[in-house]
Amino acid sequence: MQIFKNPNYDFVKYRWPALIVSWVIISVGLVVMFTKGLPLGVEFSGGTIVIVEFDKVPGIQQVRDAAGREFGGGENLVVQNYGPASDRRVMIRAPQAGREAGAELSRPAEQIQESLRTANLGNFRVVSTEIVGPVVGQDLTRKGVLAFGLSLFFILLYLWFRFQLSFAVGATLATFHDILVTLAFLVFFRFDLSLNVIAALLTMTGYSTNDTIVIFDRVRENLRSKGREGIRELVNTSINQTLNRTLITGGTAFLAVVVLYFFGGEVLKGFAFTMIVGMITGTYSSIYIAAAIVTFWPHGKGGARIAASAPLAPARSTTTARQRKAGRGARAS
Amino acid sequence: MNNLRWRILLTVGIIGACLWAIIPPAQKIRLGLDLKGGVHLVLKVNTDDALRLDAETTAESLRTDLEKAGVTGAAVEATGPTELRVTGLQPGQDAALRQAATTLVPMWDRESGVGGGYVFRMRLARQTQLRDEAVRQAQDTIERRVNELGVAEPVVARHGGAQGDQLLVQLPGVSDVARAKEIIRSTAMLELKLVEQGPASSKEGLLAATGGQVPPHGQVLPGLQTGSDGRAETVYYLLGKAPIVTGRDLRNAKPTLDEFNQPAVHFSLNPEGARKFGKATGDNVGRQLAIVLDNQVRSAPRIDERITDEGRITGGFTQQEAQDLSLVLRSGALPASLTYLEERTIGPSLGADSVRQGIVASLISLLLVTLFMLFFYKLSGVNALVALLGNLIILLGAMAYVGATMTLPGIAGFILTMGMGVDSNVLIFERIKEELEAQRGVRASINAGFSRVFVTLIDTHLSALIGAAFLFQFGTGPIRGFATTLFFGLVSNLFTSTFVSRTLFELVLSRRQVETLSI
Numbered sequence: 102m103q104i105f106k107n108p109n110y111d112f113v114k115y116r117w118p119a120l121i122v123s124w125v126i127i128s129v130g131l132v133v134m135f136t137k138g139l140p141l142g143v144e145f146s147g148g149t150i151v152i153v154e155f156d157k158v159p160g161i162q163q164v165r166d167a168a169g170r171e172f173g174g175g176e177n178l179v180v181q182n183y184g185p186a187s188d189r190r191v192m193i194r195a196p197q198a199g200r201e202a203g204a205e206l207s208r209p210a211e212q213i214q215e216s217l218r219t220a221n222l223g224n225f226r227v228v229s230t231e232i233v234g235p236v237v238g239q240d241l242t243r244k245g246v247l248a249f250g251l252s253l254f255f256i257l258l259y260l261w262f263r264f265q266l267s268f269a270v271g272a273t274l275a276t277f278h279d280i281l282v283t284l285a286f287l288v289f290f291r292f293d294l295s296l297n298v299i300a301a302l303l304t305m306t307g308y309s310t311n312d313t314i315v316i317f318d319r320v321r322e323n324l325r326s327k328g329r330e331g332i333r334e335l336v337n338t339s340i341n342q343t344l345n346r347t348l349i350t351g352g353t354a355f356l357a358v359v360v361l362y363f364f365g366g367e368v369l370k371g372f373a374f375t376m377i378v379g380m381i382t383g384t385y386s387s388i389y390i391a392a393a394i395v396t397f398w399p400h401g402k403g404g405a406r407i408a409a410s411a412p413l414a415p416a417r418s419t420t421t422a423r424q425r426k427a428g429r430g431a432r433a434s
Numbered sequence: 435m436n437n438l439r440w441r442i443l444l445t446v447g448i449i450g451a452c453l454w455a456i457i458p459p460a461q462k463i464r465l466g467l468d469l470k471g472g473v474h475l476v477l478k479v480n481t482d483d484a485l486r487l488d489a490e491t492t493a494e495s496l497r498t499d500l501e502k503a504g505v506t507g508a509a510v511e512a513t514g515p516t517e518l519r520v521t522g523l524q525p526g527q528d529a530a531l532r533q534a535a536t537t538l539v540p541m542w543d544r545e546s547g548v549g550g551g552y553v554f555r556m557r558l559a560r561q562t563q564l565r566d567e568a569v570r571q572a573q574d575t576i577e578r579r580v581n582e583l584g585v586a587e588p589v590v591a592r593h594g595g596a597q598g599d600q601l602l603v604q605l606p607g608v609s610d611v612a613r614a615k616e617i618i619r620s621t622a623m624l625e626l627k628l629v630e631q632g633p634a635s636s637k638e639g640l641l642a643a644t645g646g647q648v649p650p651h652g653q654v655l656p657g658l659q660t661g662s663d664g665r666a667e668t669v670y671y672l673l674g675k676a677p678i679v680t681g682r683d684l685r686n687a688k689p690t691l692d693e694f695n696q697p698a699v700h701f702s703l704n705p706e707g708a709r710k711f712g713k714a715t716g717d718n719v720g721r722q723l724a725i726v727l728d729n730q731v732r733s734a735p736r737i738d739e740r741i742t743d744e745g746r747i748t749g750g751f752t753q754q755e756a757q758d759l760s761l762v763l764r765s766g767a768l769p770a771s772l773t774y775l776e777e778r779t780i781g782p783s784l785g786a787d788s789v790r791q792g793i794v795a796s797l798i799s800l801l802l803v804t805l806f807m808l809f810f811y812k813l814s815g816v817n818a819l820v821a822l823l824g825n826l827i828i829l830l831g832a833m834a835y836v837g838a839t840m841t842l843p844g845i846a847g848f849i850l851t852m853g854m855g856v857d858s859n860v861l862i863f864e865r866i867k868e869e870l871e872a873q874r875g876v877r878a879s880i881n882a883g884f885s886r887v888f889v890t891l892i893d894t895h896l897s898a899l900i901g902a903a904f905l906f907q908f909g910t911g912p913i914r915g916f917a918t919t920l921f922f923g924l925v926s927n928l929f930t931s932t933f934v935s936r937t938l939f940e941l942v943l944s945r946r947q948v949e950t951l952s953i
Binding site for chain 1: 468476478611615774775776777778779780781783784787788790791792794795798799802803806807810842843846847849850852853854856857860861864868886889890893894896897898900901902903904905907908909910912913916920
C-alpha cells in the first residue's frame with residue numbers, strides 16, 4: 102500500500118507564499134499576545150484555582166457572584182465549567198495567591214469556599230486546589246526557558262556537526278516557527294499556558310525536529326550521489342522521496358492526538374490541542390521553513406561543499422531506487 | 435543461524451526482564467500525584483533564622499569570655515543574621531577582645547570599628563554551611579513528621595537545585611491538608627526556662643522591679659493565663675535567657691491527661707537533659723519554671739522538688755492538639771521557620787478520572803495505529819506492532835527499575851516516544867519498499883532498508899536525547915518527568931525498531947526461501 106507512487110511535486114515553488122502565510126499567523130499572534138497578554142496558567146502567573154463538584158450545579162453566573170464576594174466582584178475571577186456538564190464540576194480561578202507569609206498563602210482558596218458555603222448554592226466538594234505563590238512561577242519560567250534554550254542550542258550544535266550550518270539553522274528556526282505559531286493558536290483559542298501545555302510544546306518540537314532531520318538526512322544522502330544538481334532540486338527531490346513516510350507517520354500521530362483531544366478528559370484538553378496544532382505546523386515547517394532555509398542559504402557552487410562535509414554513513418551499500426531506474430546512480434558494493 | 439539465536443535470546447531476555455519488573459502494573463508503576471491524588475507542597479526554609487540563632491549564641495559566648503577576661507561595660511550584640519557588634523570597649527581592652535575572639539576567627543571576619551567598637555561578620559563559607567545544614571535538618575525533621583502521620587510513600591526532597599533552600603513535600607492520599615500543613619510547619623521549639631519575675635499583666639508592671647529595663651541575661655515573653663473570671667488573658671514573664679533544657683534534650687513525648695482530666699503532653703528527657711534538668715531544679719526549689727513553646731509561655735508551674743527526667747506540658751489543649759504537639763516534639767524542632775510557596779491538592783476522584791480517560795484514549799489510539807500499520811504494511815505491520823509493544827514494555831520496565839513516577843507530563847514523553855517508534859518503522863519499511871521496487875532480492879532489500887535508515891535514526895534519536903538531557907539537567911519537576919520518560923523511551927525505541935524488528939524479519943527469512951515480502 103502506497104499513497105503516492107513516485108511523487109514529484111514542486112514543493113519548493115511555494116516557499117515564498119508559505120513564508121508569508123507563516124508570518125501573517127505569527128504576527129497576528131504576537132499582536133494579540135502583546136495586547137491581550139499570554140494567558141498563563143497559575144503555575145506561571147501565581148494564583149489560586151479551586152475546582153468544586155456540586156451535587157447540582159447552579160448557574161455559572163451565580164457561582165461567579167458568590168465566589169467573587171471577597172475579591173471585589175465576580176468579574177475578577179475566572180469561573181467556568183470543568184469538563185462535561187455531567188461531571189458537575191466548576192473551576193474557579195482567582196488572580197493573586199495569598200501573601201507568602203505563613204498560612205496566608207491558602208487564604209484565597211479558603212475565602213472562595215467560605216463564600217460558596219454562605220451563598221447556599223447546595224452541597225459541593227472541593228475536588229482540587231492549586232495555589233502558587235509568585236516566587237515559584239518566576240522560578241519555573243526562568244528555569245524552563247533556560248533548559249529549553251540550552252537544549253535547542255545543543256541540538257543546533259549537533260546538527261551543525263552532523264550536517265551543516267544551514268541545516269542546523271533551518272531546523273532551529275523551524276522550531277521557533279512552530280512554537281510561535283502554536284502559541285498564536287493557543288492565544289486565539291484562549292487556552293491557558295499550563296505545565297501540561299508546556300509539556301505538549303516540548304513534545305511537538307521533538308516531533309518537528311524529528312521530521313526535519315528525516316528530510317535533511319535524505320538531502321544529505323542525495324548530495325552524495327547527485328551533488329551536481331542544484332540545492333533547490335535536491336531538496337525538492339528529497340521532500341518527495343520522504344513524502345509517503347511524512348504522511349503515514351504524521352497521519353498516525355495526528356490521529357492519536359485527535360483521539361486524545363476527544364477522549365482524554367479535561368486535564369489533557371490543553372495538551373491535546375497544542376499537539377494537534379503542533380503536529381500540523383511541525384510537518385509543514387520541516388518543508389517550508391527548515392528545508393526552504395537550506396534552499397535560500399548561499400551554498401557556493403551547487404551542494405559540493407555540503408557533500409564533502411557530510412560524515413560518512415556506516416552503510417553505503419544502497420542508493421535510492423529511483424536513481425537506479427534513471428540509470429544515474431553509481432552502484433556500490 | 436547462531437547469530438540469530440543470540441539475537442532472539444537477547445530480545446526475549448530484555449523484554450522478559452522488563453515485563454517482570456512491571457507485573458502487576460498497579461503495584462509496580464508509581465503514579466504521580468496528579469494521577470493518584472494527594473497534597474503537593476513547596477516550602478521555603480527561612481535559613482536566616484538558623485544564622486540568627488548562631489549569631490546570638492556566638493554573641494552570648496563572646497560576652498561570657500569577655501567577662502571572664504575582666505572586661506566589663508562592653509556590650510556584645512547580634513545585629514543581624516550574619517553580624518555581631520561589640521561596643522563600649524575601654525581604651526586598652528582591645529587586646530583582651532582579640533584574645534577572647536580567637537575562637538571566632540575561623541568563622542567570622544573581624545572589622546575594626548571606631549571608638550572602641552568592633553564588627554564581626556560571618557564568613558561566606560560558614561553561612562553556606564549553616565544554611566545547608568538548616569535545610570537538611572528541616573528535611574529530616576519533616577520526613578520524620580510525615581512518617582509519623584502514617585502517609586504511604588511520602589516524598590520530602592530538596593527542590594530547585596542542591597544549593598536551594600526549597601523543599602518539596604508530596605503526600606499521596608492525604609485529604610486533611612490543613613492539619614498536614616500545620617504539623618509540617620510547626621516549629622515546635624520547646625524550652626524550659628527559669629522565671630525571674632512575673633507573671634504580670636503588662637510589660638511595664640513586670641519590669642518595675644528591674645528599673646524598666648530588661649536585664650542583660652533576661653527576656654520578656656508572653657503567656658496565657660486563665661483570669662479570675664475564667665477568661666484567658668495575656669500575661670508577661672521575665673525569664674532567664676538561657677534555657678535549662680530544650681526540645682533537643684527530649685527522649686519522648688506522648689499525649690496524656692493532666693490532674694483535671696484535660697489533654698496534656700507528657701515528655702521525658704534523655705540522660706544528658708535529665709542531668710541538666712535535675713541540677714537546675716534541685717538548685718531552684720520554690721521558684722517557677724516556665725515551659726516555653728515557640729516563644730510563648732504555655733505554663734509556669736512551681737518547682738516543688740528536684741525533677742530529673744520527666745515533665746508535662748499543660749495549657750488548654752484539645753485532644754488533637756495534644757496529639758499533634760507530641761508528634762512534632764518527638765520528631766524534633768525545626769532549625770528555622772518555613773514558608774509555603776506552592777500548594778496543590780488533587781482529589782483522588784480527579785486523578786482517577788485522568789487515569790481512566792488517559793487509558794481509554796491510549797487504547798483507542800493504539801487500535802487506530804494497529805489498523806493503520808496493518809493497512810499500509812500488511813504482515814510487516816505485525817512486525818512493527820511487536821516492536822512498538824516491546825518498546826512500551828521496555829520503557830515501563832526501565833521506569834519501574836529506576837523508580838520514576840508516572841505523571842501527566844511524563845505521559846507526554848511517552849506519546850512522543852510511541853510516535854517516534856511508529857516513525858522509525860515507517861521509515862524502515864518505506865525504504866525496504868523502495869529497494870524492493872528496484873528489483874533487489876527480499877533479503878538484500880531488508881538489509882539495505884535497515885542499514886541505511888539506521889543513520890537517520892541515529893540522528894533523530896541523538897538530537898532528541900541531547901534535548902532530553904538538557905531538559906533534565908536544568909528543568910524542574912514536571913519538565914524533568916518529561917525528560918526522564920523521553921530519555922528511556924528513545925533508548926528503548928532505538929533498540930526495538932532497529933534490533934528487535936530486524937530480528938523478526940530474519941526469523942521469517944531463516945525458515946524458508948522467501949520470494950516476496952508482505953509489506
